[in-house]
Amino acid sequence: MNQDQRESLSAVMDGEGDELSLPRVLKSLEGNEEMADQWRRYHVARSIMKRERDIDVSMDISAAVRQRIEQEPMVDQAETATTEAAKTGRTARRHAPFSFMGSAAIAAAVSLMVITGVQVFRGGDEVGTGTSLPGSNDFALQDASVQGGEGASRLRTNVSLVSLPIFESGAEAKSGPIRVNASTPWMTEGSANDSDDAWAQYLSTLPSDQLNRMNDLAPLRAAQ
Amino acid sequence: MTDNVTDQQLVARAQKGDSAAFDLLVRKYQHKIIGLIGRYVNDQAEVQDVAQEAFIKAYRALGKFRSESAFYTWIYRIAINTAKNHLVSKGRRPPGSDLDIMDAEVVDASGRLSDMETPEAALARDQLEKAVFDAIDALPEDLKTAITLREFEGLSYEDIASIMQCPVGTVRSRIFRARDFVDQRIAPLMTGKDDAH
Numbered sequence: 001m002n003q004d005q006r007e008s009l010s011a012v013m014d015g016e017g018d019e020l021s022l023p024r025v026l027k028s029l030e031g032n033e034e035m036a037d038q039w040r041r042y043h044v045a046r047s048i049m050k051r052e053r054d055i056d057v058s059m060d061i062s063a064a065v066r067q068r069i070e071q072e073p074m075v076d077q078a079e080t081a082t083t084e085a086a087k088t089g090r091t092a093r094r095h096a097p098f099s100f101m102g103s104a105a106i107a108a109a110v111s112l113m114v115i116t117g118v119q120v121f122r123g124g125d126e127v128g129t130g131t132s133l134p135g136s137n138d139f140a141l142q143d144a145s146v147q148g149g150e151g152a153s154r155l156r157t158n159v160s161l162v163s164l165p166i167f168e169s170g171a172e173a174k175s176g177p178i179r180v181n182a183s184t185p186w187m188t189e190g191s192a193n194d195s196d197d198a199w200a201q202y203l204s205t206l207p208s209d210q211l212n213r214m215n216d217l218a219p220l221r222a223a224q
Numbered sequence: 225m226t227d228n229v230t231d232q233q234l235v236a237r238a239q240k241g242d243s244a245a246f247d248l249l250v251r252k253y254q255h256k257i258i259g260l261i262g263r264y265v266n267d268q269a270e271v272q273d274v275a276q277e278a279f280i281k282a283y284r285a286l287g288k289f290r291s292e293s294a295f296y297t298w299i300y301r302i303a304i305n306t307a308k309n310h311l312v313s314k315g316r317r318p319p320g321s322d323l324d325i326m327d328a329e330v331v332d333a334s335g336r337l338s339d340m341e342t343p344e345a346a347l348a349r350d351q352l353e354k355a356v357f358d359a360i361d362a363l364p365e366d367l368k369t370a371i372t373l374r375e376f377e378g379l380s381y382e383d384i385a386s387i388m389q390c391p392v393g394t395v396r397s398r399i400f401r402a403r404d405f406v407d408q409r410i411a412p413l414m415t416g417k418d419d420a421h
Binding site for chain 2: 006007011014015016036038039040041042043048049050058061064065069072
């Protein structure tokens, strides 16, 4: 073992060798037990200098491990390749054109929803303010706007479940799956409205067909 | 290039089937791993077996290692799991919680775990410690400065060259000569300890 090889070993240990240092050192280690053991002792000396008290230098298992590794099959390179492929695949999917188109489609859908929402509310607004955006009257609420003035204002401030087709408000309402009015506990304000007592009282006034429909639509209330 | 980069290069070569590269990793980390397993397993023969098993498991799983963590962190976890599995297989209960890898270093520095050491291990380490520090004290000043800045301060060769106002090649040579001097003092204490398994 010459001095250059040992000096390279020392530099590699410090991570200060060039690209060719490690291959050279590994080549010079072939059949050179003394140099390999020197590597071990260099690291033990380093640990001691750094006061690492967790090291146990009373035994050396490297020969036994080496012997067992010789009986082992080669490191599973196929597994390494699979792992790399999986990693590359994930990266490729992440940057695929389809991914961009998907993002664009989602962005377009969100934009459409926002525009629609603005137009709906501007449709209500238009009645009160007299201003509108192009196309703002294309939606169902424009029918309500013909009431004008006070009616429109009421519509704007009372946008609620009553506005949805699934519910019908008013004492005369007959066709909606659920009929609601001012006595419905969760349609009126007040701290006691949502209490069990208020609900029990309200439910006792309902016909059985409506109770059945309410059972079917129970999740809607939970969502409130 | 840092020490971790050297590990990564060794791992990369071992993954390609270079068993000599894995052998260097074993030689580098075995004493830390044996010390770690010794905290879980008391019997020295069992410690050797479990430490060997941990390295063999690491070798088998090397294809899964992707260098996202340091090699030592990875082998550290394998060693702890192997030690715990060993205790379970022997009908013994493993400790409820692990020492964190950073906590372990703190605890080690305080010396609180030294009670768990075997007398042989403690004696061997004490002898080595004395030999190493005596050797450093005996070094010529330029070699002592170079090795001190490298091992105690963790400076790069370039930084040491700047401080010592000499070429990087000179630093490399001084550090090697200092190591070689220390190695000559500790080699007699570390021979004849090969595992007979």
